[in-house]
Amino acid sequence: xxxxxxxxxxxxxxxxxxxxxxxxxxxxxxxxxxxxxxxxxxxxxxxxxxxxxxxxxxxxxxxxxxxxxxxxxxxxxxxxxxxxxxxxxxxxxxxxxxxxxxxxxxxxxxxxxxxxxxxxxxxxxxxxxxxxxxxxxxxxxxxxxxxxxxxxxxxxxxxxxxxxxxxxxxxxxxxxxxxxxxxxxxxxxxxxxxxxxxxxxxxxxxxxxxxxxxxxxxxxxxxxx
Amino acid sequence: xxxxxxxxxxxxxxxxxxxxxxxxxxxxxxxxxxxxxxxxxxxxxxxxxxxxxxxxxxxxxxxxxxxxxxxxxxxxxxxxxxxxxxxxxxxxxxxxxxxxxxxxxxxxxxxxxxxxxxxxxxxxxxxxxxxxxxxxxxxxxxxxxxxxxxxxxxxxxxxxxxxxxxxxxxxxxxxxxxxxxxxxxxxxxxxxxxxxxxxxxxxxxxxxxxxxxxxxxxxxxxxxx
Numbered sequence: 380x381x382x383x384x385x386x387x388x389x390x391x392x393x394x395x396x397x398x399x400x401x402x403x404x405x406x407x408x409x410x411x412x413x414x415x416x417x418x419x420x421x422x423x424x425x426x427x428x429x430x431x432x433x434x435x436x437x438x439x440x441x442x443x444x445x446x447x448x449x450x451x452x453x454x455x456x457x458x459x460x461x462x463x464x465x466x467x468x469x470x471x472x473x474x475x476x477x478x479x480x481x482x483x484x485x486x487x488x489x490x491x492x493x494x495x496x497x498x499x500x501x502x503x504x505x506x507x508x509x510x511x512x513x514x515x516x517x518x519x520x521x522x523x524x525x526x527x528x529x530x531x532x533x534x535x536x537x538x539x540x541x542x543x544x545x546x547x548x549x550x551x552x553x554x555x556x557x558x559x560x561x562x563x564x565x566x567x568x569x570x571x572x573x574x575x576x577x578x579x580x581x582x583x584x585x586x587x588x589x590x591x592x593x594x595x596x597x598x599x600x601x602x603x604x
Numbered sequence: 605x606x607x608x609x610x611x612x613x614x615x616x617x618x619x620x621x622x623x624x625x626x627x628x629x630x631x632x633x634x635x636x637x638x639x640x641x642x643x644x645x646x647x648x649x650x651x652x653x654x655x656x657x658x659x660x661x662x663x664x665x666x667x668x669x670x671x672x673x674x675x676x677x678x679x680x681x682x683x684x685x686x687x688x689x690x691x692x693x694x695x696x697x698x699x700x701x702x703x704x705x706x707x708x709x710x711x712x713x714x715x716x717x718x719x720x721x722x723x724x725x726x727x728x729x730x731x732x733x734x735x736x737x738x739x740x741x742x743x744x745x746x747x748x749x750x751x752x753x754x755x756x757x758x759x760x761x762x763x764x765x766x767x768x769x770x771x772x773x774x775x776x777x778x779x780x781x782x783x784x785x786x787x788x789x790x791x792x793x794x795x796x797x798x799x800x801x802x803x804x805x806x807x808x809x810x811x812x813x814x815x816x817x818x819x820x821x822x823x824x825x826x827x828x829x
Contacts, residue, residue, distance in 0.1 A: 472697070476812050485805030513807045544826040580710030580825060582738040586818065587701050593815035594822040600805060601769040601823070 382448050384499035385433075388440035394509030400446045406433055407442035420444075435501045448499050456528045459551050460487035461599060463592065464521055464533075466567055467558040468495040475506020476589030477556065482510035484596045490517045490524060490553075521555075525570035528553075532572045534599075535563050536591055540574035543598045549573070550603055554595060559588050607673050609724035610658075613665035619734030625671045631658055632667035640667075660726045673724050679742075681753045684776050685712035686824060688817065689746055689758075691792055692783040693720040700731020701814030702781065707735035709821045715742045715749060715778075746780075750795035753778075757797045759824075760788050761816055765799035768823045774798070775828055779820060784813050 383403060386395045389411065395402060396418060404421035405412075412424050430439040456462055463486050468474055474496050481489045491498055498516045507514075525533060532552030540546075555571065557563035563571070577586065577594050586594070608628060611620045614636065620627060621643060629646035630637075637649050655664040681687055688711050693699055699721050706714045716723055723741045732739075750758060757777030765771075780796065782788035788796070802811065802819050811819070 476815060479808055479812060480815060482806045482808035483802075483804055483811050508808070508810070510808050544829060577708075577822065578825070578829065579708055581707045583704055583707035583733070583735050585733070586708050587704060587814065589812065590701060590705060590815055590818035593811065594818050597802065597819040597822070598826070600803070604769060604803065 383445050384448050384504065385435070385501050386444040386446055386504055387434050387436060387442075387501060388505070389442055390440075391504060391509055392442045392444045394512050395444055395446055398512035400449065400512055403445040403447060405442060405444045406430060411441040415442075456524075456531060456553070457487060457551070458530065461551060461596070462486060462488055462490060462531075462553040463596070464490040464492070464519075464524070464553050464555045465495050466492050466521060466555060466563050467561070468492075468556065468588065469559055470588070471496050471500050471502035472506050473559065473588045474498060474500075475503045475508075475511075477592050478503070478507040478514050478516065479510040480589070480593045480596055481514045482507075484600050486514070486596065488515035488517055490519050490521070492521045493518055521567055522570075525553075525567070533570050534573050534575055534595070535568065535571035536595060537562070537574045537576055538585075540576035542578050543575045543595060544578060546573065546575055548575070548599050548602050554592070554599070556588055556592050608670050609673050609729065610660070610726050611669040611671055611729055612659050612661060612667075612726060613730070614667055615665075616729060616734055617667045617669045619737050620669055620671055623737035625674065625737055628670040628672060630667060630669045631655065636666040645669075681749075681756060681778070682712060682776070683755065686776060686821070687711060687713055687715060687756075687778040688821070689715040689717070689744075689749070689778050689780045690720050691717050691746060691780060691788050692786075693717075693781065693813065694784055695813070696721050696725050696727035697731050698784065698813045699723060699725075700728045700733075700736075702817050703728070703732040703739050703741060704735040705814070705818045705821055706739045707732075709825050711739065711821065713740035713742055715744050715746070717746045718743055746792055747795075750778075750792070758795050759798050759800055759820070760793065760796035761820060762787070762799045762801055763810075765801035767803050768800045768820060769803060771798065771800055773800070773824050773827050779817070779824070781813055781817050 402420040406423045406425040409424045532549040534554045627645040631648045631650040757774040759779045
C-alpha cells in the first residue's frame with residue numbers, strides 16, 4: 380500500500396469523507412454503505428469477518444477506507460503562524476494527540492522529523508480523532524527546515540528553560556517537541572532561540588509529551604489572545 | 605490478588621521501592637535482584653519466561669512486583685488545596701496521565717468515581733510513570749463527596765464554559781473531569797460552581813481528556829503563582 384493509508388471506524392471515515400483527501404476505496408457493512416454517500420471512490424460491501432481481515436483492530440467498527448497520503452512537502456513556513464515540530468517522536472498515541480492539539484489550537488502545520496513515527500500509521504490516524512484530515516502534516520529533515528527558516532523563533536521545551544508563565548512568547552514561530560525518553564537532540568538544540576519549561580509543583584520527573592505540548596501551546600495562545 | 609496490584613518494569617518497581625507502599629513480593633531477573641535492595645518483602649529470582657507469565661506485557665522489563673493497594677478512603681478535603689475528580693473515566697491511559705499531571709502540579713488527591721477505570725489496573729500503573737506512588741488516589745461516590753464538601757468550589761470543563769484564560773479561577777477546590785465520550789453526568793453537573801472551557805482556535809471537536817486536564821490545571825496553577 381505504498382502512498383496509501385488505512386482509515387478505520389465510522390467516525391474517522393466520516394471525517395475522511397468531509398475532507399479533501401483522495402479516497403481509493405471504502406469497505407463497509409451493508410447498513411453503513413446504505414446510510415452514507417461515499418463520493419467518487421470504489422465502494423465494497425463487506426462482512427464483519429472481512430472487515431476484521433482488513434482492519435488492525437480485533438473488533439472493527441463498521442467501515443474501513445483506503446486513502447492516499449497527501450504530498451508531505453515541507454513548504455516555506457509563514458512568518459505569522461504557529462507551528463509544532465517533533466524530533467524523533469516515537470509513540471503513535473503522542474503523535475495523534477499532538478495533531479489533535481494542533482487542530483484545536485489552529486496550528487498551521489505539524490512537522491515530524493524523518494525518524495519519527497509515521498503520521499499515517501493506523502494508530503496515529505485513530506488517535507487524531509479526525510484531526511489528521513484538517514491539520515497540515517509534513518515530514519522534514521528538521522535541520523534543513525530550521526536552516527531554511529532561520530528567521531523564525533524556535534521554542535524548545537527543557538527542564539531548565541524559562542518558566543512559560545513568565546516568559547514572553549513570540550507571536551509566531553515553531554515549538555520543537557523532543558523524543559519521549561531523550562528530549563531534543565543535540566544537533567537540533569543549536570536552533571532553539573528560547574528554552575521554556577512548565578513549572579513543576581510536585582514530584583513527577585516529566586509530563587507526557589502530548590500533555591506538555593498541549594500546556595505549552597495553550598499558554599502560547601493565551602498570551603496571544 | 606484481592607487488595608493487591610501488579611507493578612511492572614524496572615522504572616516503576618524502583619519508584620515503588622522508594623515509596624511508602626507495602627510490597628508483598630518481587631520477581632526479578634537475577635542481575636536485577638543482585639543490583640537492587642528490595643527491603644522487607646519476598647524476593648524471587650525469575651527467568652525471562654517466568655516474568656512473561658507473571659506480566660501483562662509480552663516483553664517484560666527485568667522485574668515485576670506485587671504491592672498492596674492502600675486504603676482508598678475518601679477523607680474530608682482541605683479548603684486550601686487543589687483536587688481533581690474524574691467522573692466515569694474509562695481509559696487507563698487517561699487515568700495514568702491524569703495521575704502524572706496531578707504529581708507534576710502538586711494536586712492534593714485524584715478522586716475517581718466508583719464506575720471509573722480501576723486506578724490500580726496495570727495499564728494505569730504503567731502510564732503514571734511512578735506518579736501513582738506519590739499522588740493520593742481515592743475512589744468515592746462523587747455525589748456524596750460533593751455533598752460532604754459543599755463549601756468547596758467545583759470547576760467543570762464544558763464546551764460552553766467561561767474561557768479559562770479570562771475566568772478568575774478559585775484558589776482552592778475540585779476540578780471535575782467527565783467521561784471521554786459523554787462528559788460530566790447530569791446528576792453531578794448540579795454540583796458545578798463554575799463551568800470553564802479551553803478556547804478553540806481550529807476545527808477539533810474536543811481534546812483528549814488527559815490533555816484537557818493538563819491545560820486546565822496548568823492555567824489554574826498559573827493564576828495562583
